Amino acid sequence: MHLFYQPNKNLYELDEEETRHSSKVLRLNSGDIIHVTDGKGLLQKCVLNMHKNKAGYEVIGSEMIPRRSFAVHIAIAPTRKAERNEWMVEKMTEIGVERIDFLITEHTNPETLNRVVNLNRLNRIAAAAMKQSQQFYLPEITVNNKYDSFIRSRQEDVKLIAYVPDQNTVEHVFSKVRKDSSTSLLIGPEGDFSEKEIAFAMENGFSTVSLGPTRLRTETAAIAGCHAINLAQILN
Structure with missing residues (x-):
């Protein structure tokens, strides 16, 4: 799973550091599947859309991951x-x-x-x-x-x-x-x-x-x- 962090669940775009990691390190391209979390339990399954130096994404599924019992x-x-x-x-x-x-x-x-x-x-x-x-x-x-x-x-x-x-x-x-x-x-x-x-x-x-x-x-x-x-x- 390629997991990214975007605290603003309504932005649908990776920040500069995450964009660089997706393109330069992971070599991801438009159409690839990524997962995005807001750090508060939300997990989104997304389709990546690379455009120049921007990495946007479309959410195709989401779920709330429950906290641990402790x-x-x-x-x-x-x-x-x-x-x-x-x-x-x-x-x-x-x-x-x-x-x-x-x-x-x-x-x-x-x-x-x-x-x-x-x-x-x-x-x-x-x-x-x-x-x-x-x-x-x-x-x-x-x-x-x-x-x-x-x-x-x-x-x-x-x-x-x-x-x-x-x-x-x-x-x-x-x-x-x-x-x-x-x-x-x-x-x-x-x-x-x-x-x-x-x-x-x-x-x-x-x-x-x-x-x-x-x-x-x-x-x-x-x-x-x-x-x-x-x-x-x-x-x-």
């Missing part, structure tokens, strides 16, 4: 390098994630966040990953979330924070996931959450969980957690 939300303090945040968003989108929130914690410099988290670029990366992995829902990405207000607002069925106290063991995230439920997982910054932040999360219904026996980088932890939640939904 939802994965990852909230994370960004790393200090933009490329790691971008790689993380790409891979979590491929695995399956409904929402990604970047948090401002005690160990997060807001100025650094603005430098290493570009929302427009992250949305483009997520859209490309959505298409590559043959999905039809674009994850919602938010930035500049203040920790306390974010924690208070969470309404997921299962609320988890990745944290293992010294000389202590906690259950792996896999064992905490409930079938067909929404799960929110918090991932801390380099230097981890502060004791105050951990206590505040637990006061607001979050449970501490482990991501395994080794110490993971922030972006690795996010991907490992995302994968574990998705896998638990399949195997539980």
Whole structure:
């Protein structure tokens, strides 16, 4: 399936980047069949119409793809390098994630966040990953979330924070996931959450969980957690 992204379901034309990909990379021509999604579950079967530097299409069939019976939300303090945040968003989108929130914690410099988290670029990366992995829902990405207000607002069925106290063991995230439920997982910054932040999360219904026996980088932890939640939904 040649899948393209057009958020405006009434436009019937691919944007410049998608047009270039269809003609230069995929070598598609007028009359070829493509599929187009708006990133909100709509899947359209279309006939391509190439004209000069434009790629229009005629819709010949459409359907709404239902959302999954569960939802994965990852909230994370960004790393200090933009490329790691971008790689993380790409891979979590491929695995399956409904929402990604970047948090401002005690160990997060807001100025650094603005430098290493570009929302427009992250949305483009997520859209490309959505298409590559043959999905039809674009994850919602938010930035500049203040920790306390974010924690208070969470309404997921299962609320988890990745944290293992010294000389202590906690259950792996896999064992905490409930079938067909929404799960929110918090991932801390380099230097981890502060004791105050951990206590505040637990006061607001979050449970501490482990991501395994080794110490993971922030972006690795996010991907490992995302994968574990998705896998638990399949195997539980």
